[in-house]
Amino acid sequence: MEYMYKIFYKKPHFFEEEYNKRLTAPNAELINLTIKPYKTKDKYQLYYIPTSKILNLVIDIEKNNSKLLEYTSNLPEVATDSLHKDMIVNELFSTNQIEGVKSSKQEIVNSMKEIMESGLSNINRRMVIFKEKTCTLILRTGLYCINSLIMINIMTAVSY
Structure with missing residues (x-):
């Protein structure tokens, strides 16, 4: 095709x-x-159009997600929260690099702290990161979504 x-x-x-x-x-x-x-x-x-290649990738993602959930299920809540935050920071940093948005990991961390402290958002559901005129909105429903950005119907990332 x-x-x-x-x-x-x-x-x-x-x-x-x-x-x-x-x-x-x-x-x-x-x-x-x-x-x-x-x-x-x-x-x-x-x-x-989901091809067999895409479906195989989804299966691989599901397998990896199951492994991650298994590994993290025994961790203390503090450790999983820290892991989630690190993953979000790394994803946002990578996305910003791809999109040409200049930011540092420290700026992203500081934005996350401001949001959490101001009560604008529940970190487990929604996070808004401001960098100059760029606003990245991430909706996620758990660890799966952080690792599976390709799954557009599960996680939505919008920049404006």
């Missing part, structure tokens, strides 16, 4: 037909997000 971005540029006359065909495929998973391609006014709903 050819990537849609290649069809968009190589065969623009065929793009709409192929897009609609894939969007209505029985195994297509529609995502409640739209994109607007560069230099166009058109908007397209996002979707993905």
Whole structure:
């Protein structure tokens, strides 16, 4: 199956037909997000088609998640809280690097402390990290979500 971005540029006359065909495929998973391609006014709903490769990755994630839960279940609550915070800091730092947002791990830690101390958020449900004009909102439902950012229906990360 050819990537849609290649069809968009190589065969623009065929793009709409192929897009609609894939969007209505029985195994297509529609995502409640739209994109607007560069230099166009058109908007397209996002979707993905779970391939066997993706499903195998999900299975691997589930296995690793089970192992992590097993390892952390015997830890004291203080240790698991510290682990969660470290994982969040590392994920945010990595995401910021990818997106070109200049921040240090210490700045992220300080933002987390401010949020926790001000009572703006319950760290186990929602965390808002402010860095200049960047706001990263992370919704998570546990350790699984921290390790599985790819699972868009379980964890949502939004930057604006």
